[in-house]
Amino acid sequence: MEQTVNNNKIKNISIILAIALILITVSRLNYPLMKDTSSSLSSYKNSAAGGIRHSYHHAEDIRISDAEEKCDIFTGEWVANPDAPYYTNRTCWAIHEHQNCMKYGRPDTEFLKWRWKPDGCDLPDLNPFQFLDMVRDKSMAFVGDSVGRNQMQSMICLLSRVEYPIDDSPTTEEQYKRWKYVNYNFTLVYFRTPFLVRSEERDSDGPTHTGLFNLHLDEFDESWTTQIDEFDYVILNAGHWFTRPAVYYEHHRLVGCHFCNLPNVTDLPMTYGYRRVFRTALKAINGRKKFNGVVFLRTFAPSHFENGFWNEGGNCVRRRPFRSNETILEGLNLDFYMIQLEEFRAAQREQKKKFRWMDTTQAMLLRPDGHPSRYGHWPNETVTLYNDCVHWCLPGPIDSWADFLAHMLKIEARRTYKERLFQIQRQKKMQ
DSSP: OHHHHHHHHHHHHHHHHHHHHHHHHHHHHHSOOOOSOHHHHHHHHHHHHTTOOOOOOTTOOOOOOHHHHHSOTTSEEEEEOTTOOSOOTTTOSOOOGGGOTTTTTOOOOGGGSEEEEESSSOOOOOOHHHHHHHTTTOEEEEEESHHHHHHHHHHHHHHTTTOOOEEOOSSSOTTEEEEEEGGGTEEEEEEEOTTSEEEEEEESSTTTTSOEEEEEEEEEOHHHHTTGGGOSEEEEOOOGGGGSOEEEEETTEEEEEESOOOTTOOBOOHHHHHHHHHHHHHHHHHTOTTOOSEEEEEOOOOOOOBSSOTTTTOBOOOOSOOOTTSOOOOHHHHHHHHHHHHHHHHHHHTOSSEEEEEOOHHHHHTOTTSSOBTTTSOTTOOOOOOOBOSSOOSSSGGGHHHHHHHHHHHHHHHHHHHHHHHHHHHHHHHO
8 A cells, every 4th residue: 555655656746847847948938048148149249339239138038828829920011110120231141142132232221121010910020039049959941942041041140149150061062051059059951952852954054044954743852851850940942943944754754844845745834843842842741750840831932023024134123012902912923822732731631740831922922122133243243143033132021031930939839838738737637
Protein backbone atom coordinates (compact mmCIF):
# COMPACT_ATOMS: atom_id res chain seq x y z
CA MET A 1 0.00 0.00 0.00
CA GLU A 2 2.86 2.37 0.98
CA GLN A 3 4.62 1.54 -2.30
CA THR A 4 1.48 2.49 -4.30
CA VAL A 5 1.22 5.84 -2.49
CA ASN A 6 4.87 6.58 -3.22
CA ASN A 7 4.41 5.72 -6.91
CA ASN A 8 1.42 8.07 -7.15
CA LYS A 9 3.44 10.84 -5.50
CA ILE A 10 6.23 10.35 -8.03
CA LYS A 11 3.75 10.47 -10.93
CA ASN A 12 2.17 13.68 -9.58
CA ILE A 13 5.57 15.31 -9.10
CA SER A 14 6.53 14.35 -12.69
CA ILE A 15 3.35 15.93 -14.06
CA ILE A 16 3.91 19.12 -12.02
CA LEU A 17 7.50 19.36 -13.30
CA ALA A 18 6.33 18.88 -16.91
CA ILE A 19 3.74 21.66 -16.53
CA ALA A 20 6.37 23.94 -14.97
CA LEU A 21 8.73 23.38 -17.90
CA ILE A 22 6.00 24.29 -20.39
CA LEU A 23 5.10 27.43 -18.45
CA ILE A 24 8.76 28.47 -18.40
CA THR A 25 8.98 27.94 -22.16
CA VAL A 26 5.80 29.91 -22.83
CA SER A 27 6.75 32.72 -20.46
CA ARG A 28 9.96 33.06 -22.42
CA LEU A 29 7.94 33.43 -25.60
CA ASN A 30 5.53 35.87 -23.99
CA TYR A 31 8.13 37.90 -22.10
CA PRO A 32 11.40 38.00 -24.06
CA LEU A 33 14.53 37.87 -21.95
CA MET A 34 17.35 40.42 -21.98
CA LYS A 35 20.03 38.01 -23.04
CA ASP A 36 23.27 38.80 -24.91
CA THR A 37 21.99 42.16 -26.08
CA SER A 38 25.16 44.22 -25.88
CA SER A 39 25.99 43.88 -29.58
CA SER A 40 22.28 44.10 -30.40
CA LEU A 41 21.98 47.45 -28.64
CA SER A 42 25.13 48.64 -30.34
CA SER A 43 23.69 47.78 -33.77
CA TYR A 44 20.45 49.56 -32.87
CA LYS A 45 22.30 52.71 -31.80
CA ASN A 46 24.27 52.65 -35.03
CA SER A 47 21.10 52.47 -37.11
CA ALA A 48 19.68 55.40 -35.14
CA ALA A 49 22.85 57.31 -35.87
CA GLY A 50 22.13 56.73 -39.55
CA GLY A 51 19.04 58.92 -39.29
CA ILE A 52 16.34 56.39 -38.35
CA ARG A 53 15.22 56.71 -34.74
CA HIS A 54 12.56 54.37 -33.38
CA SER A 55 11.89 53.17 -29.87
CA TYR A 56 11.32 49.45 -29.22
CA HIS A 57 10.74 47.75 -25.92
CA HIS A 58 12.49 44.43 -26.20
CA ALA A 59 10.62 43.07 -23.15
CA GLU A 60 7.30 43.91 -24.80
CA ASP A 61 4.51 41.42 -24.14
CA ILE A 62 3.91 39.36 -27.28
CA ARG A 63 0.83 37.48 -26.16
CA ILE A 64 -1.97 37.44 -28.71
CA SER A 65 -5.69 37.50 -27.90
CA ASP A 66 -8.49 35.36 -29.30
CA ALA A 67 -9.77 38.32 -31.34
CA GLU A 68 -6.32 39.03 -32.77
CA GLU A 69 -5.82 35.39 -33.71
CA LYS A 70 -9.16 35.26 -35.51
CA CYS A 71 -8.62 38.55 -37.38
CA ASP A 72 -8.03 38.29 -41.13
CA ILE A 73 -4.78 40.26 -41.34
CA PHE A 74 -4.59 39.82 -45.12
CA THR A 75 -7.63 41.92 -46.04
CA GLY A 76 -7.29 45.65 -45.61
CA GLU A 77 -5.86 48.90 -46.96
CA TRP A 78 -2.55 50.74 -47.06
CA VAL A 79 -2.59 53.71 -44.70
CA ALA A 80 -0.14 56.55 -44.16
CA ASN A 81 2.84 55.79 -41.92
CA PRO A 82 5.05 58.81 -41.26
CA ASP A 83 7.45 56.71 -39.14
CA ALA A 84 8.64 54.60 -42.08
CA PRO A 85 11.12 53.59 -43.35
CA TYR A 86 12.89 51.67 -40.58
CA TYR A 87 16.19 51.40 -42.44
CA THR A 88 17.83 52.84 -45.56
CA ASN A 89 20.36 51.73 -48.13
CA ARG A 90 22.94 53.51 -45.94
CA THR A 91 22.11 51.55 -42.79
CA CYS A 92 21.63 48.10 -44.36
CA TRP A 93 24.21 46.32 -46.50
CA ALA A 94 21.96 43.35 -47.34
CA ILE A 95 19.99 45.04 -50.15
CA HIS A 96 20.41 43.40 -53.54
CA GLU A 97 21.72 45.89 -56.06
CA HIS A 98 18.73 45.50 -58.37
CA GLN A 99 16.32 46.39 -55.53
CA ASN A 100 18.43 49.28 -54.18
CA CYS A 101 16.14 51.97 -55.55
CA MET A 102 17.41 54.85 -53.43
CA LYS A 103 21.03 54.21 -54.39
CA TYR A 104 20.19 54.28 -58.08
CA GLY A 105 18.31 57.54 -58.02
CA ARG A 106 14.62 56.87 -57.54
CA PRO A 107 13.46 60.48 -57.00
CA ASP A 108 10.26 59.94 -54.98
CA THR A 109 10.05 58.69 -51.39
CA GLU A 110 6.29 58.72 -50.74
CA PHE A 111 6.07 55.00 -51.58
CA LEU A 112 8.00 54.37 -48.34
CA LYS A 113 5.42 56.06 -46.13
CA TRP A 114 2.70 53.41 -45.95
CA ARG A 115 1.83 50.47 -43.74
CA TRP A 116 -0.72 47.67 -44.07
CA LYS A 117 -3.86 48.05 -41.95
CA PRO A 118 -6.18 45.01 -41.77
CA ASP A 119 -9.90 45.77 -41.85
CA GLY A 120 -10.76 44.12 -38.53
CA CYS A 121 -7.75 44.76 -36.32
CA ASP A 122 -4.35 46.41 -36.14
CA LEU A 123 -1.11 44.82 -37.33
CA PRO A 124 1.86 46.12 -35.32
CA ASP A 125 5.11 47.04 -37.03
CA LEU A 126 7.80 44.43 -36.57
CA ASN A 127 9.61 44.76 -33.26
CA PRO A 128 13.08 43.40 -34.12
CA PHE A 129 14.04 42.61 -30.49
CA GLN A 130 10.79 40.74 -29.98
CA PHE A 131 11.06 38.85 -33.25
CA LEU A 132 14.60 37.67 -32.61
CA ASP A 133 13.64 36.44 -29.18
CA MET A 134 10.70 34.51 -30.64
CA VAL A 135 13.04 32.72 -33.04
CA ARG A 136 15.88 32.18 -30.59
CA ASP A 137 17.50 28.75 -31.13
CA LYS A 138 15.43 28.21 -34.28
CA SER A 139 15.98 28.12 -38.05
CA MET A 140 14.02 29.45 -41.03
CA ALA A 141 14.34 28.59 -44.74
CA PHE A 142 13.15 30.65 -47.69
CA VAL A 143 12.53 28.25 -50.56
CA GLY A 144 11.72 29.52 -54.04
CA ASP A 145 12.62 32.26 -56.48
CA SER A 146 14.31 35.64 -56.17
CA VAL A 147 11.21 37.25 -54.64
CA GLY A 148 11.82 34.88 -51.73
CA ARG A 149 15.38 36.22 -51.58
CA ASN A 150 13.89 39.74 -51.71
CA GLN A 151 11.80 38.84 -48.64
CA MET A 152 14.78 37.39 -46.77
CA GLN A 153 16.88 40.49 -47.42
CA SER A 154 14.02 42.68 -46.22
CA MET A 155 14.01 40.63 -43.02
CA ILE A 156 17.76 41.02 -42.57
CA CYS A 157 17.47 44.79 -42.98
CA LEU A 158 14.59 45.07 -40.50
CA LEU A 159 16.46 42.96 -37.93
CA SER A 160 19.70 44.88 -38.48
CA ARG A 161 18.44 47.44 -35.95
CA VAL A 162 19.31 44.79 -33.36
CA GLU A 163 21.95 42.56 -34.93
CA TYR A 164 23.53 41.73 -38.26
CA PRO A 165 23.96 38.05 -39.14
CA ILE A 166 27.24 36.51 -40.21
CA ASP A 167 27.52 34.73 -43.55
CA ASP A 168 27.70 31.07 -42.63
CA SER A 169 27.33 29.77 -46.21
CA PRO A 170 29.52 26.75 -47.08
CA THR A 171 30.20 28.13 -50.58
CA THR A 172 30.01 31.42 -52.46
CA GLU A 173 27.19 30.10 -54.67
CA GLU A 174 24.09 32.32 -54.72
CA GLN A 175 21.90 29.21 -55.06
CA TYR A 176 22.28 28.63 -51.33
CA LYS A 177 22.90 31.26 -48.66
CA ARG A 178 23.07 30.70 -44.91
CA TRP A 179 23.06 33.49 -42.32
CA LYS A 180 23.60 33.14 -38.57
CA TYR A 181 22.45 35.48 -35.79
CA VAL A 182 25.09 34.56 -33.25
CA ASN A 183 23.56 36.19 -30.16
CA TYR A 184 20.22 34.46 -30.78
CA ASN A 185 21.40 31.20 -32.35
CA PHE A 186 18.95 31.89 -35.17
CA THR A 187 19.67 30.72 -38.72
CA LEU A 188 18.25 32.08 -41.98
CA VAL A 189 18.71 30.13 -45.20
CA TYR A 190 17.79 30.77 -48.83
CA PHE A 191 17.34 27.90 -51.30
CA ARG A 192 17.09 29.16 -54.86
CA THR A 193 14.64 26.95 -56.75
CA PRO A 194 12.46 29.09 -59.05
CA PHE A 195 10.46 26.10 -60.30
CA LEU A 196 10.43 24.11 -57.01
CA VAL A 197 10.86 20.84 -58.96
CA ARG A 198 13.78 19.30 -60.84
CA SER A 199 14.57 21.49 -63.82
CA GLU A 200 17.35 22.43 -66.20
CA GLU A 201 17.88 25.06 -68.85
CA ARG A 202 17.35 23.55 -72.28
CA ASP A 203 18.25 26.63 -74.34
CA SER A 204 19.73 29.86 -72.97
CA ASP A 205 17.89 31.87 -75.65
CA GLY A 206 14.56 30.21 -76.46
CA PRO A 207 11.55 31.59 -78.34
CA THR A 208 11.37 34.81 -76.28
CA HIS A 209 15.13 35.23 -75.67
CA THR A 210 14.59 34.54 -71.97
CA GLY A 211 15.59 30.87 -71.95
CA LEU A 212 13.76 27.58 -72.45
CA PHE A 213 13.54 25.21 -69.49
CA ASN A 214 12.81 21.51 -68.94
CA LEU A 215 10.48 21.03 -65.98
CA HIS A 216 10.06 17.55 -64.51
CA LEU A 217 6.69 18.26 -62.95
CA ASP A 218 6.48 15.16 -60.75
CA GLU A 219 10.12 14.99 -59.60
CA PHE A 220 11.42 16.59 -56.41
CA ASP A 221 14.17 19.18 -56.49
CA GLU A 222 16.39 17.42 -53.98
CA SER A 223 18.61 20.48 -53.55
CA TRP A 224 16.00 21.64 -51.03
CA THR A 225 13.59 18.76 -50.36
CA THR A 226 16.32 16.64 -48.74
CA GLN A 227 17.59 19.57 -46.64
CA ILE A 228 14.52 20.89 -44.83
CA ASP A 229 14.32 18.39 -41.96
CA GLU A 230 16.43 20.60 -39.70
CA PHE A 231 14.26 23.71 -40.09
CA ASP A 232 11.61 25.00 -37.72
CA TYR A 233 10.01 27.20 -40.39
CA VAL A 234 9.91 26.93 -44.18
CA ILE A 235 8.55 29.76 -46.34
CA LEU A 236 7.65 28.43 -49.78
CA ASN A 237 7.03 30.53 -52.89
CA ALA A 238 7.15 30.40 -56.70
CA GLY A 239 5.46 32.18 -59.57
CA HIS A 240 7.07 34.59 -61.97
CA TRP A 241 9.37 32.12 -63.72
CA PHE A 242 6.36 30.22 -65.02
CA THR A 243 5.70 32.90 -67.62
CA ARG A 244 8.88 31.79 -69.42
CA PRO A 245 8.80 29.09 -72.12
CA ALA A 246 9.10 25.60 -70.66
CA VAL A 247 8.92 21.97 -71.71
CA TYR A 248 6.89 19.72 -69.40
CA TYR A 249 7.79 16.14 -68.42
CA GLU A 250 5.83 13.68 -66.31
CA HIS A 251 6.74 10.06 -65.58
CA HIS A 252 9.98 10.65 -67.52
CA ARG A 253 8.20 11.45 -70.76
CA LEU A 254 7.38 14.63 -72.66
CA VAL A 255 3.73 15.66 -72.15
CA GLY A 256 3.68 19.16 -73.64
CA CYS A 257 5.08 22.62 -73.19
CA HIS A 258 4.30 26.26 -72.67
CA PHE A 259 5.19 28.37 -75.71
CA CYS A 260 8.25 26.27 -76.59
CA ASN A 261 7.70 26.38 -80.40
CA LEU A 262 9.00 22.82 -80.73
CA PRO A 263 7.55 20.68 -83.54
CA ASN A 264 4.89 18.12 -82.66
CA VAL A 265 4.74 19.19 -79.00
CA THR A 266 1.33 20.05 -77.52
CA ASP A 267 1.11 23.61 -76.23
CA LEU A 268 -0.29 23.72 -72.69
CA PRO A 269 -1.20 26.72 -70.52
CA MET A 270 1.37 27.77 -67.95
CA THR A 271 -1.18 26.98 -65.24
CA TYR A 272 -0.80 23.29 -66.15
CA GLY A 273 2.79 23.31 -64.98
CA TYR A 274 2.14 25.65 -62.05
CA ARG A 275 -0.49 23.40 -60.46
CA ARG A 276 1.62 20.26 -60.78
CA VAL A 277 4.71 21.95 -59.44
CA PHE A 278 2.97 22.98 -56.22
CA ARG A 279 1.37 19.58 -55.90
CA THR A 280 4.80 17.96 -56.17
CA ALA A 281 6.50 20.39 -53.78
CA LEU A 282 3.85 19.95 -51.09
CA LYS A 283 3.92 16.18 -51.59
CA ALA A 284 7.67 16.26 -51.00
CA ILE A 285 7.18 18.08 -47.70
CA ASN A 286 4.38 15.74 -46.59
CA GLY A 287 6.70 12.82 -47.28
CA ARG A 288 9.56 14.03 -45.04
CA LYS A 289 9.27 11.77 -41.99
CA LYS A 290 11.78 13.76 -39.93
CA PHE A 291 10.46 17.22 -40.77
CA ASN A 292 8.41 18.60 -37.87
CA GLY A 293 8.45 22.29 -38.71
CA VAL A 294 5.82 24.74 -39.93
CA VAL A 295 5.41 25.50 -43.65
CA PHE A 296 4.17 28.94 -44.69
CA LEU A 297 2.97 28.97 -48.28
CA ARG A 298 3.59 32.59 -49.26
CA THR A 299 1.12 33.42 -52.01
CA PHE A 300 1.89 34.92 -55.40
CA ALA A 301 2.78 38.62 -55.35
CA PRO A 302 1.47 40.19 -58.60
CA SER A 303 3.71 42.19 -60.91
CA HIS A 304 2.53 45.56 -62.27
CA PHE A 305 3.69 45.92 -65.85
CA GLU A 306 1.72 48.46 -67.87
CA ASN A 307 1.90 49.43 -71.56
CA GLY A 308 3.60 46.17 -72.52
CA PHE A 309 4.79 42.81 -71.21
CA TRP A 310 7.91 42.55 -69.07
CA ASN A 311 10.14 41.75 -72.07
CA GLU A 312 8.36 44.16 -74.44
CA GLY A 313 8.91 47.53 -72.77
CA GLY A 314 6.32 47.29 -70.00
CA ASN A 315 6.93 49.49 -66.98
CA CYS A 316 5.55 50.44 -63.56
CA VAL A 317 5.50 54.21 -63.05
CA ARG A 318 2.67 54.75 -60.58
CA ARG A 319 3.58 56.67 -57.43
CA ARG A 320 0.88 55.73 -54.92
CA PRO A 321 -0.93 52.60 -53.73
CA PHE A 322 -4.31 51.55 -55.08
CA ARG A 323 -7.30 51.53 -52.78
CA SER A 324 -8.93 48.11 -52.53
CA ASN A 325 -11.87 49.30 -54.66
CA GLU A 326 -9.61 50.54 -57.47
CA THR A 327 -8.37 47.18 -58.77
CA ILE A 328 -9.28 43.49 -58.65
CA LEU A 329 -7.44 40.21 -58.77
CA GLU A 330 -8.02 38.79 -62.24
CA GLY A 331 -6.47 36.93 -65.15
CA LEU A 332 -3.23 35.04 -64.55
CA ASN A 333 -2.83 36.55 -61.06
CA LEU A 334 -6.18 35.06 -60.04
CA ASP A 335 -5.36 31.73 -61.69
CA PHE A 336 -2.04 31.43 -59.83
CA TYR A 337 -3.64 32.43 -56.54
CA MET A 338 -6.47 29.88 -56.83
CA ILE A 339 -4.07 27.09 -57.83
CA GLN A 340 -1.95 27.78 -54.76
CA LEU A 341 -5.03 27.81 -52.54
CA GLU A 342 -6.43 24.56 -53.95
CA GLU A 343 -3.13 22.70 -53.69
CA PHE A 344 -2.51 24.09 -50.21
CA ARG A 345 -5.90 22.83 -49.02
CA ALA A 346 -5.30 19.43 -50.57
CA ALA A 347 -1.94 19.09 -48.77
CA GLN A 348 -3.43 20.34 -45.53
CA ARG A 349 -6.23 17.75 -45.67
CA GLU A 350 -3.66 14.97 -45.37
CA GLN A 351 -2.95 16.25 -41.83
CA LYS A 352 0.68 15.14 -41.97
CA LYS A 353 2.41 18.51 -41.56
CA LYS A 354 1.66 22.03 -40.34
CA PHE A 355 0.80 24.13 -43.38
CA ARG A 356 -0.02 27.81 -42.97
CA TRP A 357 -1.44 30.24 -45.54
CA MET A 358 0.59 33.47 -45.81
CA ASP A 359 -1.60 35.54 -48.12
CA THR A 360 0.43 38.48 -49.45
CA THR A 361 -1.49 38.68 -52.75
CA GLN A 362 -4.17 41.24 -51.90
CA ALA A 363 -1.79 43.61 -50.13
CA MET A 364 0.78 43.54 -52.93
CA LEU A 365 -1.83 43.81 -55.69
CA LEU A 366 -2.43 47.29 -54.31
CA ARG A 367 1.23 48.41 -54.54
CA PRO A 368 2.12 49.21 -58.17
CA ASP A 369 4.33 51.98 -56.77
CA GLY A 370 6.72 49.69 -54.89
CA HIS A 371 8.83 48.17 -57.68
CA PRO A 372 12.35 49.17 -58.77
CA SER A 373 11.34 49.81 -62.41
CA ARG A 374 14.54 51.26 -63.94
CA TYR A 375 16.09 52.17 -60.58
CA GLY A 376 18.11 48.98 -60.19
CA HIS A 377 21.17 50.28 -62.03
CA TRP A 378 22.74 53.56 -63.13
CA PRO A 379 21.06 55.28 -66.13
CA ASN A 380 24.27 55.25 -68.19
CA GLU A 381 25.13 51.65 -67.29
CA THR A 382 25.10 49.16 -70.16
CA VAL A 383 22.94 46.31 -68.91
CA THR A 384 20.49 43.81 -70.37
CA LEU A 385 17.93 44.28 -67.59
CA TYR A 386 14.23 44.92 -68.19
CA ASN A 387 12.18 47.36 -66.16
CA ASP A 388 11.68 45.47 -62.91
CA CYS A 389 8.03 45.43 -61.92
CA VAL A 390 8.32 42.03 -60.20
CA HIS A 391 10.69 42.57 -57.26
CA TRP A 392 10.27 45.21 -54.56
CA CYS A 393 12.38 48.18 -53.57
CA LEU A 394 14.18 47.92 -50.23
CA PRO A 395 13.04 49.58 -48.12
CA GLY A 396 9.52 49.26 -49.48
CA PRO A 397 6.15 47.48 -49.32
CA ILE A 398 7.71 44.01 -48.96
CA ASP A 399 8.80 44.99 -45.44
CA SER A 400 5.16 44.46 -44.40
CA TRP A 401 5.64 40.72 -44.94
CA ALA A 402 7.73 40.67 -41.78
CA ASP A 403 4.72 42.08 -39.90
CA PHE A 404 2.59 39.24 -41.30
CA LEU A 405 5.19 36.66 -40.33
CA ALA A 406 5.64 37.97 -36.79
CA HIS A 407 1.87 37.84 -36.24
CA MET A 408 1.73 34.26 -37.53
CA LEU A 409 4.64 33.18 -35.32
CA LYS A 410 2.80 34.52 -32.28
CA ILE A 411 -0.19 32.40 -33.25
CA GLU A 412 2.08 29.36 -33.61
CA ALA A 413 3.50 29.91 -30.12
CA ARG A 414 -0.02 30.10 -28.73
CA ARG A 415 -1.11 26.94 -30.53
CA THR A 416 1.96 25.04 -29.36
CA TYR A 417 1.31 26.04 -25.77
CA LYS A 418 -2.33 24.94 -25.96
CA GLU A 419 -1.43 21.62 -27.59
CA ARG A 420 1.19 20.79 -24.98
CA LEU A 421 -1.03 21.81 -22.08
CA PHE A 422 -3.87 19.67 -23.47
CA GLN A 423 -1.55 16.66 -23.75
CA ILE A 424 -0.41 17.01 -20.15
CA GLN A 425 -3.96 17.45 -18.85
CA ARG A 426 -5.08 14.37 -20.76
CA GLN A 427 -2.13 12.42 -19.42
CA LYS A 428 -3.01 13.51 -15.89
CA LYS A 429 -6.62 12.28 -16.31
CA MET A 430 -5.35 8.89 -17.44
CA GLN A 431 -3.26 8.40 -14.29
